[in-house]
Each structure stands twice: as C-alpha cells, then as structure tokens.
Amino acid sequence: MHLNKNMSHYDTAAKDRIPLGEKAAYGTGTLVLNLLPAALGIFAFFLITAFGVDPILAGLLGGLPRLFDAITDPIMGFITDNTKSRWGRRRPYIVVGAILSGTCFALLWQLDPANSQNYTFWYILLFSMAFTIGNTMFATPFVGLGYEMTSDYKERTRLMATSQFMGQIAWMIVPWFWVMIADPDLFDSQAQGVRHLAIYVSGACIVLGIVPGLFCKGIDSSHIDNRAEISFRTLSSNVMGIFRSIGQAFKNAAFVRLCGATFFVFNGFQLVASFSYFIIVFHMFDGDYGATGSWPAWFSTVSAFVTAFLVIPIVSWMANKWGKRKAFIISTVLSIFGYALKWYGFNPENPWLMFMPIPLMSFGIGGLFTLMLSMTADVCDLDELNNGMPRKEGTFAAIYWLMVKLGQALALILSGVVLKLVGFDAGVATQSVETMTNLRIADIIIPASTAALAILMMWNYDITEEKAHQIKEKLIERRGDI
Template sequence: MSHYQTAARDRVPLGQKAAYGTGTFVLNLLPSSLAIFAFFLITGFGVDPVLAGLLTGLPRIFDALTDPIMGFITDNTKSRWGRRRPYIVIGAILSGCFFALLWQLNPDWSQDYTFWYFLLFSLAFTIGNTMYATPFVGLGYEITSDYNERTRLMAFSQFMGQIAWMIVPWFWVLIADPDLFSTQAEGVQTLSLYVAGGCILAGLIPGLFCKGIDSEKIENRAEISFRTIWQNLKGVVANIIQTFQNAAFVKLCAATFLVFNGFQLVSSFSYFIIVFHMFDGDYGAAGTWPAWFATMSAVMTALFVIPIVNWMSGKWGKRNAFIISTILSIFGYGLKWFGFNPENPWLVFMPIPLMSFGIGGLFTLMLSMTADVCDLDELKNGMPRKEGTFGAIYWLMVKLGMALAMILGGVVLKFVGFDAGLATQTADTMTKLRIADIVIPASTAFFAILVMRSYDLTEQTAHDIKAELVKRRGDI
C-alpha cells in the first residue's frame, strides 16, 4: 500500500485527465489507421508490393531522426504558452491535414507518380505527427509530480486511448463493404477524411486545456534558432547519450521493446488463425469474427485491465504491478491454444481478459515510470528537464521495434509454411503458426520480467528525489 497521500495541489482534475486522454486517443488513432490503410496500397491502388514496402519503411527511418530532434526543441522552447502546448496545437492541425492529403490517391495514377506523391506526403505527415506526439508525451510526464497520480493520469489516458482500438478494426469491414463504397480506393479516401477531421478536433484539446510545468522556472535552456543549429544538434546527441546512461530508463525501454514488439510480431496471426484454422479458409464464414476479437480486446483492456493495474500499482508499486500483469498475460497467451476452437468460435474470447494485461499494464505503468525517471535525470544532470527527449527516445524504441516486428512477422509466416495464395492451409502449417502465436509473445514477456526485476525506482525513492528537487529549485 502507498505510504504517501497525494497532495491536493498534485492531483490532476478530471477535466484535465479527460483532455490529456483525448490526445492519447489521437496518438493511437493515427498510426493504427495508417497501418490498416497501408494494406490497401496494394489491393486498392495497385501499388507494387516492393514499392509498398518502401513506402511504409522509409518514413519510419525519417521518424527515427525527427523524434529526438523534436524532443530537444520542445525541452528548450521559451514561450508564453509553455514548452509543449504550441507544438501540440500546430502538430494536431498539420497531422490531420497531411493524413487526409496522403490518402487522396488515384488508382489511375502511374506507379512512379503514386510512389513520389505518397512518399512526400508521408514525410510531411511524419513531421506534423512528430510535432504533435513528442511534446504531447512530454506534457503528460510533467502534468503532475506525484508518484501515484502519474499512474492514475496514465491509466485514464490509456483508457481513452483504447477507444481508438475499438474503432479501427472495423475499418477493414467498412472499406470492403460494396454497399458503402464502390471500390476499396473510395473507402480509404473517404474514411481518411473522417479520421483526419476527428484527429484535428480531438488533438487540439490537450494543447488548449492541459497545464504542464511553469516554463519560466526552467533554467539552462539552449537557444533554439537557425544561428545555433550546429550547437543544437550537438545538444541532441548529448541528450541522447544522457538518456541511455540512465539505467532505470534503459530497463523501461528494454522491457517495452520485449513486451510490445513480441505482441506486435504476432498481431496479424490471430486473423489468419481465425480464418484458416477456425473457418478453414472461408472468409465469408469468418465474417466479422477477427474485428470482434480486436474490439473486445480493447474493450477488456479499457474497462477491466487498466483499472486493476492502476489499483495494483497503488497497492504494491509500479514494478510489481508490471510483473504481475505480465505474468497474467503469459497465461492468457497460453489459453489461445484452447480458445481458437473450430467447434466453438465463442471460445475465441476466452484468452482476452488475461492476455490484455500485457499491453494494458505495459503502457499504463511504463509511461508513469518514465515520468519518475525524468525526476531522476534532473537530480543527476540538472535543468533543463528533458521530458520531451525521454518521451522521444522511449517511443523511438517502440517504433523501431514495430518495424522489426513487421519484418520478422513475415519471416515467421514463411518459416511455418503459410501461403496466403492458398484457399486452405495444411494442418502442420496451422499447428506451427498457433505455436508461434503463443510462444513468441510469452517468451518476450518472460524476458521483460527478468529485465524489470532489478528496477529499483520505488515510491520511497521517487518521494525522496522529489523532496530533494523541491529543496534545490522550489516547486515548479
């Protein structure tokens, strides 16, 4: 049980939690929609599979460069509106506009024209999304300085973020419905406009209504200008080095890389197992079962898992809550063997309550722990505080891992003998695929537990660090 009561001034009002949660909804909706729409580059717009792979991979490399730079910029910004909020507002508008333009492709365009159009707008979207996401994540780390209130804030925001995952799986169904859209291309073009509009409106809310640290009290900030670009680039590198010298932060990154990307690597396998194992390759019979599986996972995470994880964190601490959640997810992965049952399709939902503890516990706790790490960094390295940089590096690890997971996912499918061109798959192939679907995420989750066993930033330690920081520079 927590030894410290959250002071009234450290509590985040419900309205601000909801405002920040609205931003988390956008943070989830844009990349998840992008991943689904990218599938239709081949089937809806006739892009060559090799070019489609380049179009999804190249922007990720560019993203890896922009995230740390944006983190440095937002950490050192001087503005009457704070270090984060101006970028969040501008980034929300740019992200939505470029996302909409990105998907106004025409199937009649040439391959070359389509390639360059999509690539250039992908890079523009990446810049806009980085301007939004990096300051937004940094803002979340600084909204409150209380150890437990940080978890409550992240739990609330992750709850709202799960709404995106309840919606997005149905895009597959909507785009392919001939009663709604005459072609897949039309479906993507139209839905992208709705996604973009919703993201602009929702994305503005945290920039307008959330409050972070009083930036006037942030010292030692670098000057951000064209004249100081070289010095700023050296500052970016120095900040990156400092983040990786923080042992607690490295453990958070490593555990996240293992849990999330083990899950991500097999994320498409459930769709194939439902279609080819449970319904013997009959897409019509499989119908909306894959969409319901994904939606119910998000519903269970939001309504069941996140509140329990939040409670466990307050009772036993963040590290122990993570370890318990991850162990429960391993049991959930094991239940998939019995849940994907051709004789009783309803059993497909059986593993979801335990399995959802993996991702639900991961981001609720890891984001809260990263905020604690930012205090530790200020204690060791002084100001300026680097929430933006830590957030950028953390999510950079996630994004790079996702790219690796996409590559390895295809390798695993090939290894087990899966052939998407066949109407049915062999029993041996499906058995191997089902084993991989369980063993891979369960194994990476187990190794994440080993990593986090030595994580030692406890509530008492966080409280002591906070007291020392307030003694040094006052309460900000």
C-alpha cells in the same frame, strides 16, 4: 547520495491532483496517438489491393518514413525541452502538430487508382514525410507534457490510466475499417472507402488533438533554466546538445530498463498481431472468408474493450497499492497465461471460445503503457536530480517512443519471416494442418517469451514510491516547487 528503497505510502497532496476533466483532455490526445497509426496500418494494406502498388514499393513506403521518424523524434524532443514561449514548452507544438498531421493524413490518401505507379509512389512518400513531421511535432511534446502534469508518484499512474483508457477507443473502432472499406453498400470501391475514411479520421484527429494543447497544464516553464537557444546561429551547438541529451538518457539505468522491457513486450505482441487473423480464417473457418465474417473485428474490439474497462483499472489499482514494478511483473505474468490459453480458445468447434484468453492476455499491452509512461515520468525526476536543468521530458518521450517504433518496424519484418518459416501460403485457400499447428505454436511462444524477457529486464528496477518521493523532495529543496 543514498536513497532508501523501502516501500512506503504517501497520500497525494491536493496541489498534485489533476482534475478529471484535464485528465480526460489529455486522454483525447492519447486517442489521437493511437488512431493515426492504427488507421495508417490498415490503409497501407489497400495500397496494394485498391491502388495497385507493387508489394516491394509498398514495403518501402512503410519503412522509409520510419527511418525519417528516427531522426525527427530526438530533434523534436530537444526543441520542445528548450522552447521558451508564453504558452509553455509543449502546448503550441501540440496544437500545430495536430492540425498539420491531421491535414497531411487526409491528403496522403486522396489517391486515384488510375494514376501511374511512379506518381503514386512519390505522392505517398512525400506526404508520408510531411505527415511524419506533423505527427512528431504533436506526439513528442504531447507525451512529454504527460510526464510533467503532476509530480506525484500515484497521480502519474492515474493520469496514464485515464489516458490509456481513452486511447483504447481507437482500437475498438479501427478494426471495423476493414469491414467498412470492403462493404459495397457503403462505398463503390475500396479506393473510395480509403479516401472517405481518411478525411473522417483526419477531422477527428485535428479536433481531438488540439484539446490537450488548449486545456492541459504542464510545468511553469518560467522556472526552467539552462535552456539552449534554438536558432540557425546555434545549430552546431544544438546538434551537440541533442547527442548530449540522448547520452544522458541512456546513462539512466532505470530508463534503459523501461525501454528494454517495452521493446520486448510490444515487439512480441506486434510480431504475432496479424497471426490471430490468419488463425481465425484458416484454422477455425478453414479459409472460408464468408464464414469468417466479422469474427476478427470482434476479437480486436473485445480485446480493446476489456483492456479499457477491466485491465487498466486493475493495473492502476495494483500500481498504487503495491508499486509500479510489482504491478508490471504481475500484469506480464498474467498475459503469459493468456497467451497460453489461446491454444484452447481458437477452437473450430466453438468460435466463442476465442474470447476466453482476452481478459488475461490484455494485461500485457494494457499494463505496459499505463505503467511505463508513469514510470518514465519518475525517471525524468531522477534525470533532473543527476543532470540538472533543463528538464528533458521531451527527450525521454522521443527516445521511448523511438524504441516502440523500432520494435514495431522489426515486428513487421519478422512476422513475414515467421509466416514463411511455418509454411504459410497466402495463395491457397486451405492451409495444411502442420502449417496451422506451427503458426499457433508461434502465436503463443513468441509473445510469451518476449514477455518473460521483459520481466527479467524489470526485475531490478529500483524507483519505488519511497525513492520517488525522496527525489522529489531533493528537487524542491534545490529549485523550489514548479
């Protein structure tokens, strides 16, 4: 079947529009999706400084749950795609997963520095595994639900723009956890700060996390056929079904492009994410933590604020005006210019200039998830056209976010390698001029290069607005409007 690739424009039908309140309800889930890992990353730092865990063991505690994640994500995707319930395929898991992940997150950090290192290691590892199960149970169906809340090309972008806007609230708040935990006026010790903040984060995530499960509507699952039976009796056939679904996803060239582009942009961004902190401290303030104060926290908060209020609305407008592929390419090019401006922005003579690159630089991540999640929803339609029922939003969500997590894990490893290569020595108060120059160059070249690779990856992405509507019409003709 040949599908015309020429761009055309369609008005969103009333039945395909999502009410603003429902978009906001979905956005609360995205806030949780960002808040939990962001807080987890900060709290993990204090395993070493507050609870005395050996750095090597701390690294294992960060890595082993990610490997477990790689197993649980596709399994959960298959389960949610094939679930039959009166409440739909996604919503029960979202509610239960929010409660389980939030509860396990709070328990995970109720540690005592007086405990033995062996006890702390196994305590953290076991609760990390339990948290991973709960988080997977929440995140995979939640992302899959977003893919199916509307079948309209443009409304999908509007939904993801709203959800990513709300998700940025997490990145406005979390950088201040560093300041709060270290503040003796708030907490008697870092350990106490971690324990208390973990409870607050947990409560917020439970309350906000169940909202999309209660108020967001997905596809009428009674019209989904060819679903596999999920039971112990069918375990072997279910395992084969998981591998078959994964294979079909990776045969989808458009989806592979989305995964590849996401891996490049996010990996490059994450790889240098900590470098800004080091550059602010050691280049701009010559290793004086007192003079540095809250500048790094403000840098992160302003970045999130600009992403939410400036970048995401512009990206959404560009996508619905010129198409999602063009919007992604434009956004990524702008981010490359933003990375280059960091050379002039991180100026010891004028700290305020550090905010100069943010408006352009923020188009990288702000455009990435707003557009990629919207485009993955379009890909799910193409998969149904090619492979039939059941629709596999959960499987695509699992694989897509697995790419994000693998990129994040690789970035954490490579960032340490880069710091070593440039000669950074955390044990000295003042770094050499050569070290800081090399670090600043890496801070620009790495994300700019990976962004350029992402543009190449997306150059021939071919699901236009016209093609998306033709796919939609074919599906409605085949099985009706669901």
